[in-house]
Amino acid sequence: MNHGLFDAGLLVVGAGPAGVPAAVMASSLRMTTIVVEAVAVGSKVAAIGALENVPGRWTTGAALADALASDLARHQAAGRVTVLTGRAVQVAGHDGRAEAALDDGQVLTAGAVVVATGAATLSVEDAAWIEAPVDLMTPPLWRTAPEQLADRHVVVLGSDRPLGTWLWAHPDTATHLDVLYPAGDAYKTDEVSDEARGRLDLVERVAVAAIPGDRFRITAYHPAGGSHTFTTDQVLSNMGSKPAALDGLVVAADGYCPPELQHPRVLVAGDLKGARLIAVTMGDGSRSGLLPYFEAQTLPTGQAGRPVGSQIARHNLTISDLALTVRAVPICPIRHEATG
Template sequence: MNAPSYDTDLLVVGAGPAGVAAAVMAASLDMRSTVVEAERVGEKLHRIDALENVPGAWSAGPQLADALSQDLARLQQVGRCTVVKARCTAVAGHKDHAELELNDGRKLTGRAVIIATGVTELLPADVSWISAPNEFSPAPLWRSTPGSLAGRTYVLGGDRPLGTWLRAHFEIHKQLYVLCPPSDDYKTAEIVHDERVHLVPVSHIAIETPSYGSAWTVRVKDRRGAEKAYSIDTLVNNLGTKPAAIPGTHQDQDGYCPPHLQHPRVLTAGDIRSGRFQRIITSQGSGAEAALSLYYDRALPRS
């Protein structure tokens, strides 16, 4: 019987903390990896100004993102890793290999694949308490610089990045009007006493397309059913996140991709696994562990 053949030992999708840790671990075990990244290495970290709970001297996301880039550059120099800039559009596990489809039409094969695509922004169309035109796509708060928040600024949702953003920009004295549905109430404890936050409890909001030259209008229904319309200068998205699942992975009821649901040749690591383990240190640990488990898994034949 012919030995199975594939392009590389390990395919990794996503070059965040989990994906890079997987590639580093694979290299230390003499495995070759190909890392597919849609944006840039450490994309999310580049936008996190203040980091907490990360061992080492990392207090800012861009520092850690640069370190991850250097890790991958070092692996590439010694021929242990290839980095491909593309978006992965599908994954499949087969009897003797795993396969990825990329948005540029390429297909990559490996002995196994680690999916480490993290989470991505929830959009207004994903939540039932907002009605908005299809073209309405507000910028995420956590990617916004204070200078980009012009005039009267509304924040859609009370998810936790708001607290991080306020801590990172303690020098900013701008008032933020936070449109908060009942489902976000429990997340607002850390910001409710911040004098820059004006919480607006809502049950539903409707966003209306601006007519020529005017601003967006938001029609707010409060928790007692009373309605009010506001004209908005700036509106930013703080709705939270959803798993960046790839077609071909198996999702649980919340859309996450826990490892135990996947094909034996498709492993998952980092934030994509669950809403409960979303930290840098757990992402790194799970990425490294996934690569190590592949090394020890005799049931998956090598070429």
């Protein structure tokens, strides 16, 4: 396999619902692709218990993760995709290439890079309404198995959507969840308001502290005034998520990474752009894998009339969230395998 000047035609960071479709799309267009994944293909989505809003007959996140892994394996077998286990820490775009730096010091190069690192779970230190020591560990609800909560009193901080997903995915668990949530989460509670295994408690703020015996003391302050203090066996986080942006990306005030602010060789996909349903994320990933190839084919000539088929043809690329337009930044076309 000849990658020319680069390690691959396209780098994809993250092998989830955005990254795998990006790699599959690029490979189907005969672009050589390296996928960098820190854990395993679909590792985040695999922990989702129920998938009621994703078409394709996926009923669990594990089933979808298996399908993503199978799709990627098919393109690996064709020799156009390489999956590299490693943790990318930084991406960069240059006039002639894109780079992804890994935590082991390795630097990969390609014509473009798609960053599809998804979202990271918010911790208690990210939530202004929660007072807690910085070292307090609160596992996320969506990654917690019912067996871990058996015979324990459980408090959940936040009423983000995984609350309903977790309850629906484990209909036989008798675990009762006491859910403390701020006013900003109120609109998310309708779908679980009739769930007998959960008690919803609107709070203004919450103070959490670890106490001897592997227990927790919680003080809940109510919007109308007053508070109550109690102890519990387990505290789980369910405050939502934030974009898992890498160094080198341009991050807006809301934490997301607007595509139009990135270097033309650096594309962002999925939850890095904004909170997205899984089905939307998959489509966005496919689109991100298509754009570099499309750009390499769109202009009949490069700048100053140089043919696009030359070794270093130079032309222009802008990728926005909605359209592909021309911009005065010269870059090289993406290398891909010959089909004949």
